[in-house]
Amino acid sequence: DINMGCPVKKVCNAWCGSALLQHEDLVEKILDAVVRAVDVPVTLKFRTGWNRENKTALRIARIAAQAGIQMLTLHGRTRADGYSGQAEYKTIAAVKAAVTIPVVANGDITTPEKARLVLQQTGADAVMIGRAAQGRPWICREIDHFLRTGEHLPAPRVAEVRQLMDEHLQAHYAFYGEFLGVRTARKHIGWYVRELEGGEAFRQQMNLLESTAAQLRAVDSFFESQLSFGERLQYRPAVEKEVALAA
Ligand SMILES: Cc1cc2nc3c(=O)[nH]c(=O)nc-3n(C[C@H](O)[C@H](O)[C@H](O)COP(=O)(O)O)c2cc1C
Missing domain, CATH: 3.20.20.70 (Aldolase class I)
Structure with a gap:
């Protein structure tokens, strides 16, 4: 291409x-x-x-x-x-x-x-x-x-996204290494969590972590905590509205 x-x-x-x-x-x-x-x-x-x-x-x-x-x-x-x-x-x-x-x-x-x-x-x-x-x-x-x-799929299961994030981050660290990996992964994690309950507070805390192991653990427990809102990802209504407006 x-x-x-x-x-x-x-x-x-x-x-x-x-x-x-x-x-x-x-x-x-x-x-x-x-x-x-x-x-x-x-x-x-x-x-x-x-x-x-x-x-x-x-x-x-x-x-x-x-x-x-x-x-x-x-x-x-x-x-x-x-x-x-x-x-x-x-x-x-x-x-x-x-x-x-x-x-x-x-x-x-x-x-x-x-x-x-x-x-x-x-x-x-x-x-x-x-x-x-x-x-x-x-x-x-x-x-x-x-x-x-003509119909919308339900939001993905939290378990699926948790697994996907784990794979994405592992691949990201393997490619960029420890120092760059933890830093360049921050924006990706931010994109994954931005529409989720508690996502912004989590993003700010996660940005302070300096090791890939700590970052991976934090992301995993963030997604685990999302299970308390339901089996599937719950996008916040305000964000749904923004997405609809953008369309
Ligand atoms: C950070 C970033 C990197 C990009 N890198 C490439 C690239 O390497 N090759 C390419 O063909 N397009 C690249 N694009 C352009 C996208 O493929 C696409 O044409 C553009 O973002 C518009 O589509 P969108 O509104 O769906 O994002 C890049 C876009 C962004 C935002």
């Missing part, structure tokens, strides 16, 4: 990521070269353009399809938008209508209802979820279930 979507300054300054969206001839050369060089399917992730005055997505999509790219994922923002404002889906719809390869719609999809709406508005073949999956990786099955049945 080739990334022509990253808006980060140091990436764009090196003519990588979304900076390429300003240079269609270079995009064509890169895509041609990569497709020819490898024997796995090559896909492209990109934004709608460099800025709103220069939305190149449609031309880039045609170039990509011509080069033999096998799937496109389009984030409905320009590079200049960064992550501000709302993603727009008209450009994604136009790209979907212009090519025959699968198109994945991306940007601000936070609920099953929003996923359905974006699929309807764009005609896209699939949706990609980014930030909404942070601390809620089961959102993908929630969306899948809703699209298939």
Whole structure:
């Protein structure tokens, strides 16, 4: 998967990521070269353009399809938008209508209802979820279930999430090691607990812990304590409201 979507300054300054969206001839050369060089399917992730005055997505999509790219994922923002404002889906719809390869719609999809709406508005073949999956990786099955049945899955069982957190943290520590692991795991744990009863107080205490063993124990007992509210996760109503508003 080739990334022509990253808006980060140091990436764009090196003519990588979304900076390429300003240079269609270079995009064509890169895509041609990569497709020819490898024997796995090559896909492209990109934004709608460099800025709103220069939305190149449609031309880039045609170039990509011509080069033999096998799937496109389009984030409905320009590079200049960064992550501000709302993603727009008209450009994604136009790209979907212009090519025959699968198109994945991306940007601000936070609920099953929003996923359905974006699929309807764009005609896209699939949706990609980014930030909404942070601390809620089961959102993908929630969306899948809703699209298939029109009904919402119940919240996940506390026991399942407790186990999942344990596995996530173990893998995280194995990758980052003790010192970095405990520090970089904090934001992930914060995402998992932010919608839960006592989550904010727990996050603040947990941030003070300096070892992976203490962090792992604290997270495990936090989830154990959630069992006193029920067998399944209880999202706080205020957060449910925010999520609905975001949709
Ligand atoms: C912290 C962070 C890191 C990201 N890293 C990548 C990346 O490495 N490759 C990529 O194609 N997109 C990356 N993205 C962009 C996301 O894939 C996605 O396009 C964007 O977040 C919009 O989707 P969302 O509203 O569902 O989050 C990143 C986004 C964030 C917030």
